[in-house]
Amino acid sequence: MPTKKKLKPGRVEIADDENAIVVLYEIQTTETDDAGNVLKKERTPGTKRVRVKTLSAGSDVPSLALKVIESCKFLADSQVAAVEDALRALQRRELAGGVGAAPRADRDRDALRERYNSSFSGGNAGGNAGLSDDTPASVRNIDDYLEALYDELPEKVKSTAKLAQLSRRVENLEELLAHDSLLGALSRVLKEDGKRSVDLCTNIISVFFSLSNFSQFHPAISEHGMGAKALELVDLEVKRAELREKEHPDFGQVARKMAEGKVLSDQQTKMMAVVRKQDQLLYLCFYLLLNLAEDPAVEKKMKKKNIVVYLVKMLDRHNVELLILAVTFLKKLSIYKENKEKMAECLVVEKLAKFVPCRNEALLIQTLRLLYNLSFDPSLRDVMAKAGLVPTLVELIKVPPYQQVSLSVLYHLSMSDAHKTLFTYTDAVAMIKSMLVQDGDLREVPEVIALAVNLTQAPRIADVMCGDGGAEAITNAAIRNMDSLRFKVVRNLSQGEIAIKRRFKPFIGELVRLLRDESTSGELLVEVLGSLGNLTIPEFGFLDLVREHDLLGFLSHVIGAGAEDDIVLEAVIFAGTICDATTAPLVRLSGLCHDLFRLMSEKKEEDEMVLQIAYAFRRMLPHEDTRMCLLEETQAVLYLVDLLSDKNPAIRNTASECIDVVLDYADPETAERVRRLRFESFNQEWLETTLSEMGPESPMKLDGDRARLMRGDDDVFDDDDGDDGMMMDERRADSAAGWSRNVMWNGDPGVEGEESLDMYGDDMGQLSPDRGDDSPMAGAYVY
Structure with missing residues (x-):
């Protein structure tokens, strides 16, 4: 078949x-x-x-x-x-x-395990301390080694060294565990004689450490309390080290000489031999604890016993393997806030700064990763900046193994305006600009674009990046690659001073064509619109581009078609940018003013949208056509008056600028009405109180629209034809009462004596009193 x-x-x-x-x-x-x-x-x-x-x-x-x-x-x-x-x-x-896709902590432990066999030259990393003969250990003699644990100290050291030899081979671990009394005997000896011999401690901890490399043996280790015992040994050795440094003030210099490979005297050699044994024991203890810390509950117990403090103290030692282990362990612990705060108390950043850079690649990469974890904390970022890490990290960007993590730390540092200036005196700007102008997908290195976006928000760095044709090269690369990430940088750069904005004038036509390209993605559309919205260049007119590409129809469609808020927001800004004396008649005919007013009604709860619409009105009001449209065909002015009492200071300031423009250009009748509305807004509470006391027969009346505004009528912003109606925003209506603080109440004229109560705010500018004592308005101040 x-x-x-x-x-x-x-x-x-x-x-x-x-x-x-x-x-x-x-x-x-x-x-x-x-x-x-x-x-x-x-x-x-x-x-x-x-x-x-x-x-x-x-x-x-x-x-x-x-x-x-x-x-x-x-x-x-x-x-x-x-x-x-x-x-x-x-x-x-x-x-x-x-x-390997194993978790970072597992990969770190694997890397440490690979270094384990070659650690501490001399072959003692496995726990052969105190062994004077070369006879190989055998599993057939385990009973003899166990019996020797009851002899004198020298015999105990030799027998534990043999057991440590056996534990280094994985195939022997089951044989060791088969002796029910072996682990108990070792833990007993460690408890009774541990303080008498460092070699004995090293050998016993080595046996338990070998077992700790396998998670299934962790319960047996915990059963004998070896985690707590390891921490006790660490505490003991740390105290011994502190005492030794007090007795030998020059100990640090001797340790550095040994680390640099310099010749030591006989006395110094003996001293450093003791230190080496201590480093070996500390290494095994911390490695054992790192393995046991796979269990979060066990790690929490270690935290309560101040393991962070002990690990930070290890950063003052000079053994490279111990330093790598300590930094790796600290990195694992640094993901918890409590541990990070304890590290900050122990000045961990200052201690780590000396390892950046260093000659040992493993130590450097682990240090950078720890710094990255710590850099999520603003206070620790300040410490890193003060420690001078910015220029050092910038240099490490040039080295591929350290590039990504260095960029990540620098990105966090660049989040603070105070730190951005530190980048000015480094090669960071030149390197980032070089990366941006090259073709390629920046999503593979998101840290580059993130750092670039942060740095270009600093005016001085933006100037440097735009220099030597930088603005043109970056914009060309962004257009060529149709890359929204590069356009984020272009958008930031285009926010600069007018001299920088002019650098982008040759690209406006290309940006508009990109804007109207159907293949432009939504993400790219936001950045292109944002870039164009920033280009308010006095001598540049958009009239030809408006006619050629029907920009007003496009913006009206975007604003009215319910597009994504990010796109609509940038379209609102661009609408204000393109409005000038030449385009204002077309803007009025396009219905864009009505679209913006209607959008303000729909998005009245969103401060950013309200702010940008108010700014667009600010750009339109100086031109007669758009001003007449806003004043006569919409209730925009009344709404702007209401915004004068908004909680957001930026909205208040922009609305105030709009009102000033209206007063500058409007006819006397309109200007008087606007002044009256503004006065009523500022003095609403005083007016309400005065009118209620004067009664319904009072000749004093509020403006009709403003009176309805105070009552909270729903049709305050209705046009005559009802097409552009807007429901009163209760939040804004309530906030209008806040402007009563700007009234100086001088007392009730009908009461003897004068009671003065100062309730005006500090942010309202200069108040001018109305001195007419005979007027029913006496006691009010106008803004």
């Missing part, structure tokens, strides 16, 4: 445990008879691993993807994009700290 096999390619994933791509496929087997009728069909799933060499930041991913497809028959040519995505994921993982 003929059999046909067909390969059907499937998904492409990355391996969890190695630097490889996993190709999922399916073999479809079909059996047919001689006539071609299908007798049987089978589908057999399968996987194929394609190992990939180390991927650096400069690896050519597209070329590598083609090579992978050529070398693997289970991949189809149509899967190039999927392979590229997988390779980029591997690249990001590699740059983030190593191969």
